[in-house]
Each structure stands twice: as structure tokens, then as C-alpha cells.
Amino acid sequence: MTAQAWNQARDFIARWYSIPLLLLLWQLAVGSGLVESRLLPGPGRVLTALVTDVGNGTLVYHASVTLYRALIGFLLAALIGIPFAVAMARSGLVRNLFEPIFFFGYPVPKIALFPVFTYIFGIGTPSKIAFTFLECLYPIVVTCYFGFRAVETRLIWSAQNYGASRATILRRVILPAAMPSIFSGLRIALPVALIVVVITEMIGDSVGLGYYITIWSTRFTFANVYAAIIVIGICGLVLDQALLLFRRRAVYWQREAA
Amino acid sequence: MRINSAAVQNWIVPVLVLVAWEVFGRAGMLPRYLSAPSMILLALWELASTGELWPALAASLYRVSAGFVLGTVAGVIVGLGAGLIPGVRHFFDPLVSFLYAIPKVAFLPIFLLMFGLGHASKISIIAFSCFFPVFIASRHAVLSVNKLLVWAAQNMGTPRQTIFFRVVVPAAAPQLFSGVRIGLAHAFVVLFAAELIGSRVGLGNLITHAEEWVRFDLMFAGIVCFAVLGFASDRILLAIRARVLKGQTIGTEEQGMR
Numbered sequence: 001m002t003a004q005a006w007n008q009a010r011d012f013i014a015r016w017y018s019i020p021l022l023l024l025l026w027q028l029a030v031g032s033g034l035v036e037s038r039l040l041p042g043p044g045r046v047l048t049a050l051v052t053d054v055g056n057g058t059l060v061y062h063a064s065v066t067l068y069r070a071l072i073g074f075l076l077a078a079l080i081g082i083p084f085a086v087a088m089a090r091s092g093l094v095r096n097l098f099e100p101i102f103f104f105g106y107p108v109p110k111i112a113l114f115p116v117f118t119y120i121f122g123i124g125t126p127s128k129i130a131f132t133f134l135e136c137l138y139p140i141v142v143t144c145y146f147g148f149r150a151v152e153t154r155l156i157w158s159a160q161n162y163g164a165s166r167a168t169i170l171r172r173v174i175l176p177a178a179m180p181s182i183f184s185g186l187r188i189a190l191p192v193a194l195i196v197v198v199i200t201e202m203i204g205d206s207v208g209l210g211y212y213i214t215i216w217s218t219r220f221t222f223a224n225v226y227a228a229i230i231v232i233g234i235c236g237l238v239l240d241q242a243l244l245l246f247r248r249r250a251v252y253w254q255r256e257a258a
Numbered sequence: 259m260r261i262n263s264a265a266v267q268n269w270i271v272p273v274l275v276l277v278a279w280e281v282f283g284r285a286g287m288l289p290r291y292l293s294a295p296s297m298i299l300l301a302l303w304e305l306a307s308t309g310e311l312w313p314a315l316a317a318s319l320y321r322v323s324a325g326f327v328l329g330t331v332a333g334v335i336v337g338l339g340a341g342l343i344p345g346v347r348h349f350f351d352p353l354v355s356f357l358y359a360i361p362k363v364a365f366l367p368i369f370l371l372m373f374g375l376g377h378a379s380k381i382s383i384i385a386f387s388c389f390f391p392v393f394i395a396s397r398h399a400v401l402s403v404n405k406l407l408v409w410a411a412q413n414m415g416t417p418r419q420t421i422f423f424r425v426v427v428p429a430a431a432p433q434l435f436s437g438v439r440i441g442l443a444h445a446f447v448v449l450f451a452a453e454l455i456g457s458r459v460g461l462g463n464l465i466t467h468a469e470e471w472v473r474f475d476l477m478f479a480g481i482v483c484f485a486v487l488g489f490a491s492d493r494i495l496l497a498i499r500a501r502v503l504k505g506q507t508i509g510t511e512e513q514g515m516r
Binding site: 097199232 | 368487
């Protein structure tokens with residue numbers, strides 16, 4: 001083994017040792033009977049539950065429902081929120097009319113409104129999508145609004161000087177200049193979408209990963225609860241990586257900050 | 259006052275919504291679950307005068323503040339440690355990058371079973387969810403402190419302790435506060451979910467009970483209390499932040515978020 005490969009291996013271990021170490025401690029604690037195994041089933045049993053329920057399609061089905069709701073709510077919020085943020089940034093009237101709603105509404109915990117949503121939209125998919133839309137709308141509008149506001153006037157003036165039309169300025173100057181902010185808004189909103197869907201599914205539903213967690217915890221089968229948590233984690237990672245991939249294509253001139 | 263002044267325009271949308279809600283509600287043209295604003299105010303008065311509100315408010319406030327403080331303090335200490343000491347960073351980084359993608363609420367059934375339906379389970383899950391954003395913000399903040407500042411201090415023979423308290427912490431503070439603010443928002447979401455799913459007292463329970471009694475005015479009164487609590491906490495945090503970071507927020511995005 002060359003010195004370089006040896007160094008690489010050591011770096012790798014130094015960076016990742018904590019996960020296997022904790023898995024080992026977990027296994028030891030369960031094996032020695034230190035913790036009640038009903039509450040904390042060993043990693044082996046969690047893995048078995050995960051493989052079984054992914055294999056027979058149960059977890060895949062619930063995950064697809066959760067992802068569907070989260071993505072639709074998120075996309076609606078992006079489709080409506082970004083043009084809205086442009087309007088707020090470009091027009092004084094729109095800004096004055098809606099700024100208080102976004103800036104005072106931003107820190108309000110909107111989750112408290114969820115019971116009302118279940119009355120308006122029913123308990124199934126529509127209320128989850130509508131609520132996800134609301135929760136995602138705030139970070140998207142606020143972040144994009146600041147992004148559009150921060151576009152240097154210098155750039156807009158020089159485009160006007162060259163006789164560019166308003167539409168061209170929007171498409172070729174303002175949008176590209178604000179693109180990094182748009183993506184940071186989307187990147188804040190995407191995990192919010194997943195969180196909100198899981199929470200609302202836990203509060204009341206008969207499908208989705210949140211429901212899966214609730215139903216298996218009432219049956220005291222925590223191996224399945226942990227399996228669902230792992231699936232949620234994977235969904236979150238995949239969504240985030242997909243968004244970063246889009247960002248690399250759309251904002252190719254700027255590398256993302258870690 | 260002119261109609262096109264910003265101060266007037268700011269009020270148009272909220273006032274219109276409230277008036278329309280009141281008028282249509284009184285005329286019986288809205289569904290029954292949308293109690294008119296005046297009814298909600300009366301219900302608030304009823305809750306306050308019968309004394310029903312106070313134990314619920316106290317329970318929720320106690321849970322959210324204890325959980326938030328515990329999680330934030332732990333997040334700051336471990337995050338600063340991870341930023342300063344590579345060993346700590348290498349231990350926590352893989353764990354956090356995996357756990358961060360998971361909505362911490364997913365662990366709620368496990369916390370409920372471990373700590374029961376009382377305060378302890380809510381405080382611990384709130385602390386658990388606050389920990390992550392605060393940890394990440396403090397870790398990044400310390401790592402992005404300008405090395406020149408630290409070197410300059412070292413050059414002048416400053417002891418390590420003084421460098422930590424007088425250079426690293428002040429330089430890291432703005433980023434740290436953004437993490438704490440995200441943590442606070444998480445705290446309220448988790449509090450609400452926990453009180454709806456498994457609890458005996460608190461504002462979440464007040465709202466559920468009101469629904470069971472088909473008293474929608476009381477339900478909205480509970481929602482209003484919860485929203486005000488969340489909003490006021492955020493404002494208090496911003497006020498603390500403004501004092502601590504006197505002069506450091508000028509020209510940043512947060513300054514606009516008054």
C-alpha cells in the first residue's frame with residue numbers, strides 16, 4: 001500500500017467513523033439488554049423491517065404519496081411565488097399592498113392554521129398540498145423578493161440604455177441576476193415541504209410516511225418506525241441533491257457555497 | 259393622508275380581508291367553521307375570563323421555552339466546538355448530515371413513548387429539533403471567521419481564551435443568530451404537532467377540544483394565541499439580536515425583515 005492510499009484511507013476513517021461507531025454502540029446496548037429492545041430495536045431488526053417493507057412495496061407506496069404531496073405543494077408555491085416576488089420587487093403598489101402580509105406573516109407559526117385547512121379542503125391529499133403550498137410560499141416569496149430587489153440598478157440602466165424592452169430586461173437581466181437567490185429560496189422551502197407533509201400526515205391521514213410512522217408506533221413496532229425515518233431521510237437527501245443539480249445547470253457561472 | 263401613500267396601502271389588504279370575513283360571516287354566507295373575527299375576539303375574552311386560557315398558555319410557553327433554550331445552548335456549544343476542534347467536527351459531521359434531512363417530528367412517537375405524555379417528551383423533541391439548525395450555523399460561522407482577524411490577535415500575543423471570546427464569537431454571532439432564528443421557528447412547529455398528537459394540556463389541546471365541542475370560535479381563538487406567541491417570540495429574538503449585534507446588521511437581508 002502506497003503512502004498516499006494509506007493517507008486517503010485514514011482520512012476516510014477519520015471523516016466517517018462516527019456512524020459505524022454509533023451503530024456498534026447501539027447494537028451493544030440492545031444486545032446487553034441495557035435499553036429495552038421494544039423501544040430501541042437493534043440495527044439488524046431495523047434493517048430487516050426496511051428491506052421487507054421496501055421489498056413488498058409498502059414503504060415505496062407511502063413514500064410516493066408523501067413525495068407527491070410535498071412536490072406538488074412545493075412546485076405550486078414556486079410557480080406562484082416567484083412571479084409574485086417579481087411583482088413585489090418591481091411595482092410599488094403591489095409591494096405596499098402585500099409586504100405586510102409576508103413580513104408579519106413570516107414568523108407566525110402557520111402550522112396552527114392546519115385544522116382550518118382540514119375543514120376547507122378535507123383530510124386527504126388536497127389539504128396537505130394546500131398547506132404545503134402556504135408553508136413553502138413564505139420562504140420562496142421573501143427570499144426571491146430580496147434577490148430581485150438586490151439586482152444592481154446599474155445593470156438595468158445599461159440594458160435600458162441599449163433600448164432593451166421591459167420583457168427583455170426581466171428575462172435577460174433581472175432573472176439571471178436573481179437566480180442564485182431564487183435557488184436559495186427554493187432550497188429553504190424544499191425540506192419545509194417534506195417536514196410539513198410528514199407532520200400533517202402524522203396528525204391525521206390514512207396514507208403517507210407520516211401515517212406509516214403513527215400506525216407502527218401505536219402497534220409498538222418501532223423497527224418499522226425507524227425504517228420509515230430512514231426512508232424520509234433518503235427522500236430529503238435525494239430532493240436536495242436534485243435541486244442542487246438543477247442549480248448547477250441554471251447558475252452555471254457560480255458554484256454553490258457548501 | 260393620501261390614498262397612495264405606503265402607510266395607507268399597507269393596511270388595505272388586511273383590513274379588506276377582515277371586513278369581508280366579518281360581513282360575509284355575519285350574513286351567514288361563509289361555512290360555519292369560519293367564525294367571524296368579532297366572534298373570535300369574544301371567544302378570546304371568554305377563554306381569558308373563565309381562566310381556561312392560562313394553564314394552556316403556560317404549558318405551551320414552558321415547553322417551547324425550555325426546549326428551545328436547551329436545544330440552542332447545546333447546539334451553540336457543540337457547534338462552536340465542531341468549528342474549532344477538527345476531532346469534534348469529524349465526529350458530528352456525518353451524523354448531522356444524515357439526520358438533518360429528516361424532519362425531527364418523525365421521532366415524536368419514540369419520544370412520547372420514552373418520556374410520556376407530559377412536559378418532558380415535548381421539551382426533549384423541541385430541543386432535539388432546535389439543535390440541528392443552531393449546530394450547523396455555529397459550525398459554519400466559526401469556520402468562516404476571517405483568519406486574518408485571528409492571526410492579527412495572535413500576533414499581538416492575545417491568549418487563546420481572549421481570541422475565542424473577543425474575536426471568534428463576535429465574528430460568528432450574525433450567522434449564529436440566523437441559525438437560532440430557524441431553530442425558534444422549528445420549535446413552534448414541533449410544539450404544535452406534539453400537542454396535537456400526544457398531550458393533555460397546552461394550546462394545541464385547547465384547539466382540538468374546541469373542535470370536538472364544535473366551537474369554531476374557540477378553535478380560532480386558540481389559533482390566534484398560538485400565532486401571537488410565535489410572532490412575539492420571533493420579535494423578542496430579533497430585539498436581542500439587534501442589541502447584541504449593534505451595527506453589524508446594516509445592509510444585510512435581515513435588516514429589511516423588520
